[in-house]
Amino acid sequence: MPAPHALILGGTAEARALATALTATGTRVTTSLAGRVTEPRPLPGELRTGGFGGAEGLARWMRDHHVTALLDATHPFAHRISENAAEAARSTGTQLIALRRPGWTPTPGDRWHSVHTLTEAAALLPTLGHRVFLTTGRLGLQAFVPQDGADPLHALWFLIRSVEAPDPPTPHHGQLLLARGPFTLEGERELLREHRIDVLVTKDSGGPATAAKLTAARELGLPVVVVRRPDPPAGVRTAPDVQTVLALLSPAAADTYP
Incomplete structure (x- = not known):
């Protein structure tokens, strides 16, 4: 049976940490970057750069590469990409988790x-x-x-x-x-x-x-x-950190994450 294949829509520090953690579990990991940064830092696993051609193109790529989990770890303001991810996950029946670090909150004096x-x-x-x-x-x-x-x-x-x-x-x-x-x-x-x-x-x-x-x-x-950041697409499961994503994918994997 082939190893699980996680596609991470990346570009954030959390995406990098998620790729590192999943690679350590033996999961096949592909991180996709939009290509807006000309010299991205090296990442564990496989790397692809550039758009997919909307939700249909993303769904097609996921089918062709046997993606078992779609992990949206893009910037909180990358709303169009997140919408495409939600549609592609629905059309392919693929598990989707959006990793969204908590937003800032004002404190006294702000x-x-x-x-x-x-x-x-x-x-x-x-x-x-x-x-x-x-x-x-x-x-x-x-x-x-x-x-x-x-x-x-x-x-x-x-x-x-x-x-x-x-x-x-x-x-x-x-x-x-x-x-x-x-x-x-x-x-x-x-x-x-x-x-x-x-x-x-x-x-x-x-x-x-x-x-x-x-x-x-x-x-x-x-x-x-x-x-203020846009809300995630309706019905998408969100997680505030890498460990929560791992727990949703596999509790055993989360136990090994520091």
Whole structure:
């Protein structure tokens, strides 16, 4: 009987940890990356890069490669991929688990402003500050580009942090900072002070790797615009960490995970 074959839709630290844990159990593991990062770090198991061609293409690949479990460990904001995974799992009758690290929650002293989209975040910014630390990734930055000469976004300056350079259009005034987390609290404090940041924009990615900026903003009394994550597709089983995924797949495998 062939070994189980888990397809991980990856791109996160949790996906890497999941691939490592499953490979150690003897499971055949394939991690799929969207290809947005040009030089991904090495991963255990097999690696494929690029899209599948929607839900139908994903389902076809799963049938052709005898996938027994589909594990969605993409970024919490990769909603389209998650929708395709849910549809492909339904059409193939494959077990699907979405690994979603818990989101961030405000603590006393935080000045958070919750929005649902980057467009809403951009509309709110001129009322909160003038020097913006923009940490929403390299996609969707057109939301912060002024539409005309009277657009109040013209008056804002942006420090844009991204793992890789974004495609245009990007905000007109500011600076691009290429960096990959995790980030330290000391480093985030210094960054906010050096660039005289007076408002932070972030997606609710969750996890510790990029959370230090929230603590630094709280210490400095800065407002933070938080783009809330979309809900997972209806009916999809979710897990907050690797061990829970392993327990859902095989309790015995979970017992061996540190």
